[in-house]
Amino acid sequence: xxxxxxxxxxxxxxxxxxxxxxxxxxxxxxxxxxxxxxxxxxxxxxxxxxxxxxxxxxxxxxxxxxxxxxxxxxxxxxxxxxxxxxxxxxxxxxxxxxxxxxxxxxxxxxxxxxxxxxxxxxxxxxxxxxxxxxxxxxxxxxxxxxxx
Numbered sequence: 001x002x003x004x005x006x007x008x009x010x011x012x013x014x015x016x017x018x019x020x021x022x023x024x025x026x027x028x029x030x031x032x033x034x035x036x037x038x039x040x041x042x043x044x045x046x047x048x049x050x051x052x053x054x055x056x057x058x059x060x061x062x063x064x065x066x067x068x069x070x071x072x073x074x075x076x077x078x079x080x081x082x083x084x085x086x087x088x089x090x091x092x093x094x095x096x097x098x099x100x101x102x103x104x105x106x107x108x109x110x111x112x113x114x115x116x117x118x119x120x121x122x123x124x125x126x127x128x129x130x131x132x133x134x135x136x137x138x139x140x141x142x143x144x145x146x147x148x
Contacts, residue, residue: 022051022075024102027124029053032145039066041143043132051075082109082120110136117141 028045035041039061048054055071065088072083080099086092097109097120105124112118118136125131132143 022053022073022080025053025073025080025107027105027127028055028073028107028122028130031148032130033148034143034145041145043143043145045073048072080109112136 026047029047030045032043032045033040039059041057041059043055043057045053045055051074053073055073056068057071058065058068060066068087070085070087074081074083080102082097082099083094084097085094095111095114097111097114099107100110101108107122109120110118114137116136116138117134119134121133121135123131123133128147130145132145134141
């Protein structure tokens with residue numbers, strides 16, 4: 001009987017650890033920026049409700065927004081989805097990426113059907129710095145950012 005209880009407890013813990021939870025992405029919440037000689041990239045995340053985060057990203061060159069996108073990070077059942085729409089492109093379609101890996105300091109979203117990117121990765125370096133990367137299907141691009 002004791003063995004059955006231990007096996008059941010281990011199995012329950014395994015099931016809980018396999019489920020995705022919007023709270024594992026809470027370290028994204030805040031304002032993040034990267035300034036280079038080319039311009040300023042900003043990404044802002046807020047908690048929308050207990051099942052989603054809302055993000056906005058934009059790249060500004062000399063007071064002109066040359067790129068912007070809206071992101072909804074949504075929990076559907078036990079899965080997390082990174083849903084992105086490029087707002088600087090007319091008639092832009094929404095593209096979804098599913099969380100395929102997560103740890104305390106990393107989130108990986110993938111959509112193998114998308115042309116580019118196929119993968120979006122966020123790495124928490126410290127509480128005040130993250131590194132985002134888009135890759136797969138083209139030249140990888142990295143975005144080191146600091147918390148504002």
